[in-house]
Amino acid sequence: MSPDKNKTDTRLRHRELNSLLELMQDRDEVTQELVRNRIFTLGWPALDYCFRHQNRVVPQEGRRDVALFLRDTSSIYSVRQILDLMLTGDTFFVPDGLYYLTRILMPSLTPEEFSSCYAGPACDLVSELRDTMTAVEKVEMLNYIVFDRCGFRLSSGYRDGYEDVVLIPDIMERRQAGVVGLSAVYFLLASYAGLPVYPVFPREPGYYVAYFEDGRTLFSMDMGQKGRISDPIPAASWLDTGIMGKDQTILYLYATALRRFGDRPLSRLHRLLLDRVIDVLKL
DSSP states (O other): OOHHHHHHHHHHHHHHHHHHHHHTTOOOHHHHHHHHHHHHHHOHHHHHHHHHHHHHHSOGGGHHHHHHHHHHHHHHHHHHHHHHHHTTOSOOOHHHHHHHHHHHHSTTOOHHHHHHHHHHHHHHHHHHOOTTSOHHHHHHHHHIIIIIISOOEEOOSGGGTOTTOOOHHHHHHHOEEOHHHHHHHHHHHHHHTTOOEEEEOBSSSSOEEEEEETTEEEEEEEGGGTTEEEOOOOGGGBOSOSOTTSHHHHHHHHHHHHHHTOSSOOOHHHHHHHHHHHHHHOO
16 A cells, blocks of 8 residues: 555544544434444544544533543443453453453553553563473462562552552552452463463352463462462362353453452443443353
8 A cells, every 4th residue: 555545544534533523522312322333443543543632623611521421432342342352262362351451440541551561570571481491480480570570569458558459550550459459460460471370269259369280270379478389279169160260260350359449439330331341251
């Protein structure tokens, strides 16, 4: 395709998006639904453009309504992307799913911003792992990267102010969270590096962090003790479900954490969207 053709296509696309931004000021429900569906068709690049250019295109008096429309549209689109991801099968790129879940509550967060928040530790881990390592050695390296090199630590209750921090970008910035928040980062980095580390849900409330092999747990890791390696979790104690040791369980744990434990207030829409995702991911 010629450079001139590219420039023409870009101008036409931007012209359409500017028109959509103008239409977002219309409170007519039919118009809003048409605009939202067109944004869904165009995908995240369209949303990103609208977030970046809304104040340039929209007059001052209409910016508040347009900003709310964009945030809600992005959150709803995130759920669509999660559902599409689930259709790809039992295995998928877990960081993508964690990004979509995060964007429900951080609607303007770009894929690049999300990946940049964990790229350093993730790349460090990948560069240190070797095929010749045993499972224990690989997890010991994961623990070293998370708790020693990067300095992630468990918060000491609510007095630290980090007990309820569960959004991954916030945890990556602060390097401190409760057990659930640390688990989210742990699963993210492990999955990025291809390590079969998943939550195990027992019949009683709670979960374990475990290393899987051939459908069973080789051992577990204690997030409260810097990932200390411990006994395996017998399958007889697992919740009666067929998804243990699968990527879906990581998204389920993170979604329920965002719904129940996060320090950011949830709007009614956020609650409904997270409930829908949890229902799809449920054990």
